[in-house]
Amino acid sequence: MALILERRVERARKWMWLSPLLALALTVVAGAIIFALAGVNPLHGLYTYFISPLMDGWDREKLIAKAAPLVLIGVGLAVAYTANVWNIGAEGQFVAGALLAGLVPVFLPAWQGPSVMAAMLLLGVIGGLAWAMVPALLRARFHANEILTSLMLVYVMRLAYDWAVRGPLRDPQAMNFPKTVRFEGWQVLPAWGEIHLGAAFALVAALVLYVVMVKMLKGFELRALGSSPRAARFAGFSEHRAIYFVFAVSGALAGLAGACDVMGVSRQLQAPYEPNYGFVAIIVAFLGRLNPVGVIFAGLLLALSYMGGETAKVTLGISDNIAKVFQGMLLIFILACDTLILYRIRWQGRA
Amino acid sequence: MKKILLSAAVAAMALGAASASAFAADKYKACWVYVGSIGDFGYTYQHDQGRLAVDKALGDKVETAYVENVPESDSATAIERMARDGCKLIFTTSFGFMDATIEVAKKYPDVKFEHATGFKTAENVATYNAKFHEGRYVLGQIAAKMSKTGTAGYIVSFPIPEVVSGINAFMRGAQTVNPDFKVKIIWVNSWFDPTKEADAAKVLFSQGADILVQHTDSAAGMQVAEEQKKLAFGQASDMIKFGPHAQLTAIVDNWGPYYIERINQAMDGTWKTQSSWEGLKEGVVNMAPFTNMPDDVAKMAAETVEGIKAGTVNPFMGKITKQDGTVVGEDGKMLPDGDILGMNWYVKGVDDKLPQ
Numbered sequence: 001m002a003l004i005l006e007r008r009v010e011r012a013r014k015w016m017w018l019s020p021l022l023a024l025a026l027t028v029v030a031g032a033i034i035f036a037l038a039g040v041n042p043l044h045g046l047y048t049y050f051i052s053p054l055m056d057g058w059d060r061e062k063l064i065a066k067a068a069p070l071v072l073i074g075v076g077l078a079v080a081y082t083a084n085v086w087n088i089g090a091e092g093q094f095v096a097g098a099l100l101a102g103l104v105p106v107f108l109p110a111w112q113g114p115s116v117m118a119a120m121l122l123l124g125v126i127g128g129l130a131w132a133m134v135p136a137l138l139r140a141r142f143h144a145n146e147i148l149t150s151l152m153l154v155y156v157m158r159l160a161y162d163w164a165v166r167g168p169l170r171d172p173q174a175m176n177f178p179k180t181v182r183f184e185g186w187q188v189l190p191a192w193g194e195i196h197l198g199a200a201f202a203l204v205a206a207l208v209l210y211v212v213m214v215k216m217l218k219g220f221e222l223r224a225l226g227s228s229p230r231a232a233r234f235a236g237f238s239e240h241r242a243i244y245f246v247f248a249v250s251g252a253l254a255g256l257a258g259a260c261d262v263m264g265v266s267r268q269l270q271a272p273y274e275p276n277y278g279f280v281a282i283i284v285a286f287l288g289r290l291n292p293v294g295v296i297f298a299g300l301l302l303a304l305s306y307m308g309g310e311t312a313k314v315t316l317g318i319s320d321n322i323a324k325v326f327q328g329m330l331l332i333f334i335l336a337c338d339t340l341i342l343y344r345i346r347w348q349g350r351a
Numbered sequence: 352m353k354k355i356l357l358s359a360a361v362a363a364m365a366l367g368a369a370s371a372s373a374f375a376a377d378k379y380k381a382c383w384v385y386v387g388s389i390g391d392f393g394y395t396y397q398h399d400q401g402r403l404a405v406d407k408a409l410g411d412k413v414e415t416a417y418v419e420n421v422p423e424s425d426s427a428t429a430i431e432r433m434a435r436d437g438c439k440l441i442f443t444t445s446f447g448f449m450d451a452t453i454e455v456a457k458k459y460p461d462v463k464f465e466h467a468t469g470f471k472t473a474e475n476v477a478t479y480n481a482k483f484h485e486g487r488y489v490l491g492q493i494a495a496k497m498s499k500t501g502t503a504g505y506i507v508s509f510p511i512p513e514v515v516s517g518i519n520a521f522m523r524g525a526q527t528v529n530p531d532f533k534v535k536i537i538w539v540n541s542w543f544d545p546t547k548e549a550d551a552a553k554v555l556f557s558q559g560a561d562i563l564v565q566h567t568d569s570a571a572g573m574q575v576a577e578e579q580k581k582l583a584f585g586q587a588s589d590m591i592k593f594g595p596h597a598q599l600t601a602i603v604d605n606w607g608p609y610y611i612e613r614i615n616q617a618m619d620g621t622w623k624t625q626s627s628w629e630g631l632k633e634g635v636v637n638m639a640p641f642t643n644m645p646d647d648v649a650k651m652a653a654e655t656v657e658g659i660k661a662g663t664v665n666p667f668m669g670k671i672t673k674q675d676g677t678v679v680g681e682d683g684k685m686l687p688d689g690d691i692l693g694m695n696w697y698v699k700g701v702d703d704k705l706p707q
Contacts, residue, residue, distance in 0.1 A: 058435065062428070166540075176510035176695070176705070177447060178540070179424075270424040314418045314432050 005343040015341045020287050020298070023333035030329050040316055048315050049308035049326070061194035063303050065265065068195075069094070069257040069277040071202035071299035074284035075209045075292045076250030082213065082290050084226040085246045089135060089150030090254040091278025092157035093128035097255025098262045099161050100127030102269040105187045106169045106180050116186045121259050128255015129248055131157060136247035140240045146247075158274065165271040178271040189264035196264030198257065203296070205253055210292040222246065254278060283331045286338075302327060381405060381614050382438035383417040384430055386445035386568075387543035393568035394542065394587040395419065397604040398444045398467075404607030405614060413614055423447025427455055434459040440617045442610070443467065445542065446511050452476060463617055468513055470692060472624050479609060482630030483513065484520035484691070485659045486602035486638060487564075488666035489652050490584045491524025493599050493641075494562045495532045496648045497582060502533040504555025506565040506572055508542050510705055514566050516694040520666035521564060522701055524655075535560050536703040545571035556581055562599075573597060582643065589639040600652065601639035609635060628688065632660045667691055672699040 028046060035045030053059045073090045080087045100123040104116060111119075134153055138144035166178040173181075189196040213219035224232035225242050233239065257277065262269055284302050288294030309323025383402050387395035402415050416438065421429045426448045433441050434455055440463045443452045449469035456464045456476045464476040472478055494503045505521070507514050518536065525532040535558055537551040548567050552575035555563060563583035565572045573590045576583035576597040583594055585601025609627065616622040629635040638656055641649035658664030667686040671679050674697040680686050697705060 056435075175446075175512060175693075177423075178509075182450075266424070272422075273424060275425075310428065310432065313420075314416070314429070314436060317417075320420065 002348045004346050004348050005339070006346050008342060008344050012341065016289060016338075019337040019341055020289065020294075020334055022337050023287070023330060024301070026333045026337075027326060027329045030333075031326060034322070034325065038318055040318065045312070045316060049312050049322075050304065052315070053304060053307035053311050058194065059307065061192075063300065063307055064199050065194045065196060066306050067296075067299040067303035068199040068202045069261055069275075070281050070284045070302050071296055072198065072205055072257040072260070073250070073254045073278055073281035074288060074295040074299055075202075075206045076253035077281055077285040078288060078290040078292055078295050079209055079213065079222065080246035080250045081285055082226050083222040083242050083246045084229070085139070085243055086147045087132065087135070087150050087247055087250045088147050088282065089132070089152075089154045089278070090250060090281055091274075091276060092150070092154035093131045093251040093254035094258040094261075094275075094278045095154075095157045095161050095273065096127035096131040097124035097258030098127075098269065098273065099157075099164060099258075100124060100255070101259035102169065102180055102183075102262055105183045106269075109181065112186050114186060117189070117263075120187065120263060121256060124255045124257075124259020125252045126255065128258060129252040131255070132247040132251020133244070136244050140243045146243075154278070158272075161269075161273060162271045165269050165273070169269060171268075180269040183263060183267045187263065188267055189260060191264060196260065198260030198264050201256060201260065202299070205256075206292045206296050209249075213292060218245075254281075280327055283327055283334075287330065287334055302330075305330070378414040379412060379440075379614070379618050380414045380416065380436075380438045381440045381610075381617075382415065382433045382436070382442070384421050384426065384433060384441065384443045384448060385417060385419040386421060386423060386447065388419050389417070391543055391568045392570045392588055392590065392593070394604070395444070395568060397587050398442075398606055401606030401610045405610050408607075408611050409614060412618065421445075421448075427451040430455045430464075431458070434462045438462065440465065440614060440622075446509075446513065463622055465613060470626075472626060474624060477613075477622075477624045477626065479613075479627040480513070480692075481604060481635040482628060483602055483604075483636060484516045484666055485630045486636050487517045487520040488524035488659070488664075489638060489655050490564060490600070490602070491521040491526075491532075492528050492655055493644065493648060493652050494521070494564065494584075495525035495528035496651065497599065497644055498532070498562050500559050500561045501529060501531065502535060502558075502560045503562045503564055504552065504558070504560030505534050505536045506548055506551045506555070506563070506567050507536060507538050508567050509540065510538070512692055512694045515697070515705065516667075516691050517566055518701060518703075519694065519698045522698050523666045523671070526700060530700075532700070533702060534564075534700075536701070539567060541567070543568040545569040548572050549575050552576065552583075553579075570594075585639060591639065591642065596643060598639070598642060599644055600641050603637040603639050605635055605637050628692075630659070631656060632662075673697065674699055674701060 032042035032046055035042045077087060077090055101120040104120045135146045135150040138149045139146040169180045171179060171181045221237045222242055225237055225239060280302055284295055284298045288298035305323050305326045309320040312318055312322055313320040385395045385398060389395055389399040402417060405413060406415055418429050423445060430443060430451055442465045444467040446468045449466055449471055452464050452466045453471050453473060453476060456473055460475055466476060466478050468480045469478050522534060535555055537555060539547040539551050541547060548569050549571040552563055552572040556579055561581050563572050563576050565586045570590045570593040573583050573585060573594040577594040582599055583597045585598050587604050589601045589603050591598045641652050655664055665685060669680055669682050
């Protein structure tokens, strides 16, 4: 007796889009069970987690601010995954961008004016892009598995960041605490309430990449390389070029997200700095069906899971690890739903 | 599907509204923001004991709430959420919450804030701290008496003034007994990380230390000392149940009376910003019973405690030689408070370099 997965003959397009909703519903049900086990009234728990963070303006602003980095990173990853290139290391590219952007206020504190903001954002982009080029090169040149290399480089970058913030970048006035000076004036992104400029970048990035992926030849090339590399090669598409391209795009966007996060939210570099946006964005990309517009909605949903976790911690007094549990469940359910939509389970017995 | 979700949402909203109105609206709300877990049996646990003391003393007039495990790198959101949740007085209990507390306080001028162990105040931000270094001086004397190797191991979090002055006070105490006493220091760069703390304890013991001191929040070090039949001092809380044969004594923080006093003041309108800094004399710092030591050592320790309470003994009284050989202070006089609260140098004999 063996359990086998058999590819379904008919592929329901409708279900491709219903799958995330199904996953969400399953997460809600599983969440209710978890709340019940934690001794919280499940309805009250779900209300606190999913609905109360939407009830006032401040929360909604925070939600959008939280979604900004997830969407920025998520759209880049969606492009990479479409081309069957698995950049798992966006978290490292995010931190690289934050670190490079943070160099400006530390070493050129007097530099003010619009140019400094542009320079910091550009450094963020460069940082993420450069860090993403390492696994791209290793994959294209040496056929090293990019899942492993990009993931490992996250930890390398975290340590480099940690060293820098505890060492050369540390604010001498910070009482030996590992943080830099606070960013001031033009070193800070403009904001409307809690929403900083990064949210606008996220929206623009998603729309631009949507056009590229759906309306332009480049999008067709990447999809072709992703779904049938052999056929794509016959069509003259270069796999190497595509690898560099998608790593560059996803790395640059992750780096930009990192720069926006330190310029818009924390307004300084601090250690430890492990927001995990780069990892959560992987869920965002899948939940958004690797479609840049879908990613916007998925980003908002995952941002809600962060907000819900915080609210649950304060109002229900349960650990905010609950947010991680919800995020993990969401990913598992979406992957399971996708699998069962594309395949059917069959028992193969020795008859 | 949509209908089901919608009706569930409506039901949930009704439920949420019902439970929200269950709280009496006219109770004064006091809230705590903790860096660690209330189950750490150390620093955060003691603060929460203070909160529970408030519940007990003022429960009919005051509602309390807390949020735990708030990272120092992202505390503003948690503090602001508390302020928006109707908290009137918010205690933020970690040094690293300082800038965030000041920043949120600016946005919510009607809410009062109290920040533990920091040095920035505002119209609506007070600070409170305890003279933990007084207790550490006692620990130093006991350690120098009890150690066979003449070396203590010291687990520390961040090189902030409170921690540095603690190391210095410990050394000053030890040097009154054994001028050649040595201390080995490991920075774990965290307030609460039982795994790292336990590893640090093992390393220190393997390097020849036979007594453990800590300025981190968990009882992990105490447990390692108990396993290895070594000695240790509890931190922030009486950790005797984690080291019945290991604990010599512990510095016990007692915040309850302070919290009750300040909340009362806030309710009757006499609350003003201030910088509270009390120690053994006022009872904010207490010593756990002297255990696992001969009577003469316990007697010496008790006398030192009395001396500190009476003001005749103090870790930072008289001439102090710094690590670099320069001398500060005058005979018979205390070092100014500001020098202790901003301490950024080691006394002679500490075998470590402050990160610069």
